[in-house]
Amino acid sequence: MALNPVVHAVTERIAERSRQPRELYLKRTQAAYGKKVERSQLGCTNLAHAFAAMPAREKGLLKEISKPNLAIVSSYNDMLSAHQPLAAFPAIIKQAALELGATAQFAGGVPAMCDGVTQGQTGMELSLFSRDVIAMATAIALSHQMFDAAVYLGVCDKIVPGLLIGALSFGHIPAIFIPGGPMTTGISNDEKSKTRQLFAQGKIGRAELLESECQSYHGPGTCTFYGTANSNQMLMEVMGLHLPGSAFITPNTPLRDALTRAAAQQAIQITAQTSSFTPVAEVISEKTIVNGIVGLLATGGSTNHTLHLVAIAQAAGIAINWDDFSELSAIVPLLARVYPNGQADVNHFHAAGGIGLVIAELLDAGLLHENVKTVSGPGLRRYTHEPYLDRETLKWRPVVAQSQDRNVIRPVNEPFSPDGGLKLLNGNLGRAVIKVSAVKPEHRVIEAPALVFHDQNELLAAYKKGDLTRDFVAVVRFQGPRANGMPELHKLTPTLSVLQEQGYKVALVTDGRMSGASGKVPAAIHVTPEALAGGPLARIQNGDMLRVDADTGELNVLGPADWITRPLAQPDLSAHQTGFGRELFASARGHAGAAEQGASLFQHPDWTMAEMFK
Incomplete structure (x- = not known):
């Protein structure tokens, strides 16, 4: 299918608008490419510090200065349901690396705030800025020149954009994002919404409201409504940074663990020491960013990404603005109804065909760029496949050819709405x-x-x-x-x-x-x-x-x-300047960019903001 002319025109406009900063970004990134492992640049004293605490086998491999070393950057904490499952991932990743004769080290942790906890509370005033703190923490984790690829463990609102912005500052290093998956389905979204309205009207008390919320948010994994967290996971798929079909596999299942293992091994197989070198700077391109916007619109995803995608694109030397979102929205049909845009949750969405089916529909309609780089190889068509276990072997097969529930996913020729909303x-x-x-x-x-x-x-x-x-x-x-x-x-x-x-x-x-x-x-x-x-x-x-x-x-x-x-x-x-850590963010408030510029703290020297509106 030929590419839709509006998708083509918007992509070309973005590329032209971004020409100078993108060229400068890629030039800096390519200067860091190399065939030798990163730690070969370090002196013996530096290296000794970097693996002093490693087990004997891993220390021996790291001494060889030949096999790649994988960074693990994680947002794990055990307070938040979405991040609690990540506790088990580093052990799986390290073992997977050893099976290929490589190594993996936990490079660093990043903070993870939950807007669900801080909603309406003082802590929410730190939430947006946490994205850029996460980006800086990611850069610090990668700063030791020890890593040839990285896997990023994160799920929720500001975490994934922050991790990706940080990853792009080390654009020469391949990056794979490994999701934790959604919690299983709780009470219906309609029932939850009605209970909240009854509480707002004063017709029920706090005890009844709390019980309802506990039946909704009830176990490990991401909240199941289609807010920013699950929009993040959709984006990582349509932008080619996940293994195909991995976004909405629930935690603590054999398939989830198999995908984590496979992602670690794929990260090692796309390092500069291989013939399949895939640095993250080349995965995130103008076409990839447009694909992300299209995926967001087609699924009714979070408006927070009108900030985050702008900031992510800037980190890769790409300038987008809200005109780009709006023009694409006019021609991208709404293919999914997931709460709060419908009654289904993301588990129902996944069962109906999920992201793979949506990508297939959009590709066949010429609404996505197919010829892009992904962490799984060239071409987005591979993301129309879903993972499964054949006994204990991880395999992929084509997603279902049509929606298993037309109340949740529809084809391009019969959408819920002709535009992205x-x-x-x-x-x-x-x-x-x-x-x-x-x-x-x-x-x-x-x-x-x-x-x-x-x-x-x-x-x-x-x-x-x-x-x-x-x-x-x-x-x-x-x-x-x-x-x-x-x-x-x-x-x-x-x-x-x-x-x-x-x-x-x-x-x-x-x-x-x-x-x-x-x-x-x-x-x-x-x-x-x-x-x-x-x-x-x-x-x-x-x-x-x-x-x-x-x-x-x-x-x-x-x-x-x-x-x-x-x-x-x-x-x-x-009253908004001190207390609850707010005094530490005075400089952030003073330097934050405008919302349409991503509300970012970072100054990009390669272009002026006026160029974003060319």
Whole structure:
């Protein structure tokens, strides 16, 4: 199938926009290529330090200066369900390396925050910045010049993007991402959502709510809804950084362990010492980034990736912006309905055909670049296969030819929606993104007076007082990266949903985040420029008439006429500057880029931000 002309045009535009920084990045990376193992550059004293504590067999192999050595970089901790299974992975990886006459060392750990735990809490103000901390921790782990390839153990929201950004700073080293897998299915998402709404209405108490949540989040593995964590796993597949079909295999199963073992051995087999050398700098290309955007749109994935994919691309010398997302969204059909965009969870999605079937549909429709490098070899078509165990032998077979549940996955010619449901909003309030996959058509255009809040708790307090029984656009501002770290505002979702169901016209406009759980209420998020940076959002007052139009892509103040001449609001943000570690992130808040620039702390010397919008 010929490549879709819009996919081709967007890819060409990205390549042209990125020409200079990409060339400089690849030039730096290629200068580090070599056929000898990395540790051959170290002196004897350096080497002795690097393997002093290794077992005798591994120490002997490391002394030889001939066989590759594999880095393990992990986000393991045993508090978070998604990361707890990773405890067993290093032993499997080390044994797999030894079977090939190579070695593996645990190079370093990276922090792993859970937005599910910090949701609505102070810790959420550190969450987005943790991505760049993880990237720096990854770079430190790889800094010892001991490693010829790396495997990355991470799953959730900021962890995978942070690991990949760090990996790209060592672009000459091959990289394979090894997922932990989702927990088994708990109570239905519909039942969980209803319980949350009942609690928001005061009809049930905390004990009933907690019991419901415990029946949903009940064991090892990733949360099963399709938020940022599981969007990460989809991206690692469609971008060719996983072994095929490995994203949604549940933890602590023979197939999961077999895939971990195979990933470690594949990483060794694509080092510079082999004929299949595949550095991560060449896996992540302009085509790969476009494939990631297409996969995100086709599955209704998390809006957080309108930040993360931008930052990942920058780390590889590639400049993308929200125009690219929006243009692709217009021609990429929605092929999956996974909660919060439907009732199924990721286990149901996987059983219906999963990522492999979605990739096959998109390839056959000319919506993905097939001729890309992957960690499994050349060409994305191999990602239309699924793993299985033939007794104890890991094998792959073609995925099912058609969806096993058309309520969860549909073909390109009969999609849930003809577009990807992610749109750019633009107007006199700035630029923003809106996800409409779960928003009914009758709720996609809202014209109503503004109600301004500087904290999501202010809105919740107004609801409890009965002040929100009206049509309104909630403006929750000073929630951007520079103001308070750009926290997610999920606490608003149940309340706004209740008001919408009561017949009121409601929408949200914010320079904060909502991620993959933005739900059925229209939400213009990531508004750029943010209020603290002088964005128009800082001039809005209660009663101003706003229009949020997801159909035409409009985000405007309609009146009064003199709104633009008002002075900028000057909020007191002192409460967000200290306590719970926030004082350690003052420089991060001061240097964070805008949302459309990835909200990154890193300065990229090879191009100016103006070039991102060519």
